[in-house]
Amino acid sequence: MPSKQYAILVDRLKDLSYLGSALGLLHWDQEVHMPPAGAEMRARTIGYLSGRTHEQFLALDKDKLLSKLAVALKDKDTAEAASVRDVWRSYRREKKLPVKFVREFSELCSEAHVVWAKARETSDFSLFQPLLEKIVAMKRQEAEYVGYKDSPYDALLDAYEPGATCAQLSPVFSELRDFLQPFIRRIVRAAASQPSLPDLKGTFPIEKQKAFNALVAEKMGFSHAAGKIDVSTHPFTMGFHPQDVRITTRYDERDALYAIGSTVHEVGHALYEQGLPVEHFGTPLGEAVSLGLHESQSRVWENQIGKGRAFWTYFYPKLQKAFPKPFKRVVFEDFFRIVNQVRPSLIRTESDEVTYNLHIILRYEIEKGLIEENLKVKDLPGIWKAKMKEYLGVCVPDDRQGVLQDVHWSGGSIGYFPTYTLGNLYAAQFYAAALRELPRLQTDVAKGRFAPVREWLRQKIHVHGKLHSAQVLVKNVTGEELSSRYFIEYLKTKYGELYGV
Numbered sequence: 260m261p262s263k264q265y266a267i268l269v270d271r272l273k274d275l276s277y278l279g280s281a282l283g284l285l286h287w288d289q290e291v292h293m294p295p296a297g298a299e300m301r302a303r304t305i306g307y308l309s310g311r312t313h314e315q316f317l318a319l320d321k322d323k324l325l326s327k328l329a330v331a332l333k334d335k336d337t338a339e340a341a342s343v344r345d346v347w348r349s350y351r352r353e354k355k356l357p358v359k360f361v362r363e364f365s366e367l368c369s370e371a372h373v374v375w376a377k378a379r380e381t382s383d384f385s386l387f388q389p390l391l392e393k394i395v396a397m398k399r400q401e402a403e404y405v406g407y408k409d410s411p412y413d414a415l416l417d418a419y420e421p422g423a424t425c426a427q428l429s430p431v432f433s434e435l436r437d438f439l440q441p442f443i444r445r446i447v448r449a450a451a452s453q454p455s456l457p458d459l460k461g462t463f464p465i466e467k468q469k470a471f472n473a474l475v476a477e478k479m480g481f482s483h484a485a486g487k488i489d490v491s492t493h494p495f496t497m498g499f500h501p502q503d504v505r506i507t508t509r510y511d512e513r514d515a516l517y518a519i520g521s522t523v524h525e526v527g528h529a530l531y532e533q534g535l536p537v538e539h540f541g542t543p544l545g546e547a548v549s550l551g552l553h554e555s556q557s558r559v560w561e562n563q564i565g566k567g568r569a570f571w572t573y574f575y576p577k578l579q580k581a582f583p584k585p586f587k588r589v590v591f592e593d594f595f596r597i598v599n600q601v602r603p604s605l606i607r608t609e610s611d612e613v614t615y616n617l618h619i620i621l622r623y624e625i626e627k628g629l630i631e632e633n634l635k636v637k638d639l640p641g642i643w644k645a646k647m648k649e650y651l652g653v654c655v656p657d658d659r660q661g662v663l664q665d666v667h668w669s670g671g672s673i674g675y676f677p678t679y680t681l682g683n684l685y686a687a688q689f690y691a692a693a694l695r696e697l698p699r700l701q702t703d704v705a706k707g708r709f710a711p712v713r714e715w716l717r718q719k720i721h722v723h724g725k726l727h728s729a730q731v732l733v734k735n736v737t738g739e740e741l742s743s744r745y746f747i748e749y750l751k752t753k754y755g756e757l758y759g760v
């Protein structure tokens with residue numbers, strides 16, 4: 260009986276996905292191709308289609324189809340049941356928010372985004388402060404509408420990382436923070452006494468860089484027939500269907516490594532999208548588990564694999580050949596040290612894999628404090644400066660390079676940041692499991708054989724779509740719950756060797 264009803268639900272979900280694809284393409288075009296004067300019309304088109312999508316989404320239950328299925332399959336342990344549970348979860352969240360509230364919040368964010376951009380440009384937090392106060396107040400309201408057990412912040416986290424809570428994250432993040440602070444201090448001290456490294460700047464024609472990046476992507480297993488690489492200011496990945504996955508990267512004529520890092524990261528995301536099961540397109544079983552899980556797939560390629568010795572053993576000779584100046588005269592060991600340089604810095608998106616998570620933990624603590632009403636928006640610039648000094652030992656000269664640097668809050672995204680660190684932790688834990696199960700992983704990668712590790716990730720993670728929650732998937736794949744241990748061990752081994760700490 261549920262199967263027939265489920266088939267009707269799947270048809271409705273597919274219709275929603277077609278709308279989602281159309282919307283996605285408009286967003287993609289906006290970032291990649293659209294002429295600047297098209298912005299206003301595009302915003303209106305996207306607004307209209309988003310409204311229609313929202314109506315369609317709520318119509319999933321027009322004849323009580325969804326709610327009946329949710330009751331019938333409540334405690335069942337089948338793929339259909341998992342799929343229905345996920346749709347039901349998002350449906351109920353959406354239903355709990357009054358339409359008027361959603362509209363007001365979206366208008367507030369449009370205004371806040373413009374003001375934030377101006378505030379950042381002039382490095383003046385006081386411009387943005389009243390809008391951020393309103394955003395925080397509305398996000399608290401959202402948490403009340405949605406409901407929560409312990410912390411209102413849990414209700415916000417849940418939108419990005421279903422099932423994650425402060426009770427789960429706080430101890431993991433604290434352990435990581437307490438390890439990182441002294442570890443980074445030791446690296447900084449050790450780096451001061453190391454010989455200086457060669458300069459890798461030069462002139463790298465963009466067309467040649469594009470060819471090199473396309474080669475890296477292809478070797479990793481990115482299908483150019485089912486995907487495309489374009490250029491945008493902020494790199495991103497967008498999957499319309501496993502057969503059509505778009506990524507973007509960005510190039511710097513003076514720095515060949517600038518693009519490679521972001522390409523490898525986005526290809527990691529793209530491999531997840533290209534690896535989702537086509538037969539489940541449109542349903543949760545054909546979707547990525549969560550933002551944190553998605554990020555784990557980009558990070559494992561960007562960091563554990565893409566900044567590893569094996570990866571560069573294979574690619575460095577190719578890089579030297581493509582760009583003899585300056586790489587021909589730089590020995591592998593120096594190059595490898597440069598790729599893995601640790602430097603506490605001001606800007607999150609430019610930070611290395613060791614210091615990165617302290618940028619996130621700082622944001623998590625601030626967001627949680629704001630939503631739990633232990634911190635006030637007006638105090639944020641000072642809190643930001645104090646924490647940056649304490650965690651990373653850096654002095655924040657102005658708000659532009661401090662509290663105003665990220666776009667997230669102006670778009671109403673509170674509860675999003677932790678998914679980046681979750682991604683790093685999942686990545687290290689998955690990679691440790693892959694190394695246990697694939698003893699030849701490093702040797703294979705050093706020879707340019709990326710299929711074993713890619714297929715391992717695909718079979719263990721990608722093909723399951725949203726069949727399991729992030730928490731269950733991590734346990735299934737690695738044998739234990741999420742822990743910061745594997746990430747800490749990974750850093751200790753790698754940077755212990757590089758810096759002698």
Ligand SMILES: [Zn+2]
Nearest residue numbers: 524528554557
């Ligand atoms: Zn990412």
